[in-house]
Amino acid sequence: MTAMVLSWCLLLAQLMLALxxxxxxxxxxxxxxxxxxxxxxxxxxxxxxxxxxxFGIRSGTxxxxxxxxxIALLGFVSTAALAKFLMRGEVIE
Amino acid sequence: xxxxxxxxxxxxxxxxxLLLLGGAGLTLIGSIGLLRLRSxxxxxHAPTLATSYGMGCILIASMIFFSVLQTRLVIHEVVIxxxxxxxxxxTLMLVARAALHRDRLEKNATVPPSINQPAT
Amino acid sequence: xxxxxxxPLVSAALLLLWLVLDQTLAPGPVLIGSIIALIGGWTLxxxxxxxxxxxxxxxxxxxxxxxxxxxxxxxxxxxxAILGRPKDRRAGFIRIPLALRDPRALAVLAAILTATPGSxxxxxxxxxxxxxxxxxxxxxxxxxxxxxxxxxxxxxMEIFA
Numbered sequence: 001m002t003a004m005v006l007s008w009c010l011l012l013a014q015l016m017l018a019l020x021x022x023x024x025x026x027x028x029x030x031x032x033x034x035x036x037x038x039x040x041x042x043x044x045x046x047x048x049x050x051x052x053x054x055f056g057i058r059s060g061t062x063x064x065x066x067x068x069x070x071i072a073l074l075g076f077v078s079t080a081a082l083a084k085f086l087m088r089g090e091v092i093e
Numbered sequence: 094x095x096x097x098x099x100x101x102x103x104x105x106x107x108x109x110x111l112l113l114l115g116g117a118g119l120t121l122i123g124s125i126g127l128l129r130l131r132s133x134x135x136x137x138h139a140p141t142l143a144t145s146y147g148m149g150c151i152l153i154a155s156m157i158f159f160s161v162l163q164t165r166l167v168i169h170e171v172v173i174x175x176x177x178x179x180x181x182x183x184t185l186m187l188v189a190r191a192a193l194h195r196d197r198l199e200k201n202a203t204v205p206p207s208i209n210q211p212a213t
Numbered sequence: 214x215x216x217x218x219x220x221p222l223v224s225a226a227l228l229l230l231w232l233v234l235d236q237t238l239a240p241g242p243v244l245i246g247s248i249i250a251l252i253g254g255w256t257l258x259x260x261x262x263x264x265x266x267x268x269x270x271x272x273x274x275x276x277x278x279x280x281x282x283x284x285x286x287x288x289x290x291x292x293x294a295i296l297g298r299p300k301d302r303r304a305g306f307i308r309i310p311l312a313l314r315d316p317r318a319l320a321v322l323a324a325i326l327t328a329t330p331g332s333x334x335x336x337x338x339x340x341x342x343x344x345x346x347x348x349x350x351x352x353x354x355x356x357x358x359x360x361x362x363x364x365x366x367x368x369x370m371e372i373f374a
Contacts (some may be wrong), residue, residue: 002103009110013117020124027127035192043140076180083187126295134347135304141330146288182327189335205306
């Protein structure tokens with residue numbers, strides 16, 4: 001019984017996270033300005049990272065943890081680089 | 094169906110389920126905010142919903158799930174949590190400052206002028 | 214001791230990070246983690262960020278608890294603001310003069326204010342010590358001033374004295 005409840009809650013949580021990713025993707029595609037797209041991308045990778053953690057719970061393995069950690073690391077670097085680009089027009093000065 | 098869910102006692106399964114729902118709900122609301130809020134500076138607030146308690150709930154759910162399942166302390170999700178908590182303010186501040194800089198260059202009237210150069 | 218461990222807190226954090234990632238307390242990983250922690254401490258000393266003087270751990274703990282509580286409250290408020298009608302709230306910029314000057318304390322304050330969903334640090338002017346904050350639901354401006362100055366700035370000044 002509790003297994004059923006947990007499974008359904010997990011499915012629901014994953015659907016919500018997927019929907020959240022769709023919202024962020026919409027903001028990335030739609031803009032209207034570059035900074036909106038960067039914020040959308042930032043949200044998108046955080047949502048993707050959380051979705052990976054829930055996939056880890058679903059499969060019962062910890063393989064997904066490493067993927068989530070890598071996304072968190074790369075997401076930070078890429079957003080910081082994009083913000084720098086917005087400010088100056090080039091990443092490396 | 095989750096393979097190991099049947100082995101999980103109810104006192105662990107219930108909090109995990111609730112935390113998952115709460116965390117995913119907060120994250121979803123934050124992302125809806127990305128659509129619904131109208132100006133860029135309002136939208137900067139939206140991701141923090143996902144990166145504060147949305148993420149916290151889901152990571153704690155994962156910690157409880159694996160700790161009870163493997164009957165040992167599994168807390169390496171803390172690393173993700175600490176990392177996101179430390180980096181989110183940095184990225185958001187950078188993006189906000191970049192946006193302010195761009196808006197000022199374009200003489201957008203909706204943003205306040207720089208402190209050093211009073212509005213002329 | 215100062216030469217071996219120039220930044221004891223940073224080294225301890227690095228060792229802890231390594232052990233948590235490895236999920237073990239076996240001697241091998243502890244050894245590698247210690248080496249990494251030592252090298253990390255030396256590298257930081259080479260970069261020379263200066264040694265922060267942290268005082269009053271009690272105040273710091275209370276501030277951390279307060280921030281956790283405030284972030285939770287702000288989460289609910291922002292969720293309501295997003296789902297509610299936009300007419301019910303007024304977003305806007307607000308200028309707050311700060312007496313805080315220590316760059317580390319300012320960094321902590323910036324992180325706190327940005328991590329709280331309802332407020333975002335936008336700009337800081339070092340000469341005037343003036344902070345530009347964007348707030349999702351402005352309400353009473355006085356209240357935001359008081360919140361930032363009394364609740365966060367005061368304890369931070371005590372900690373980074």
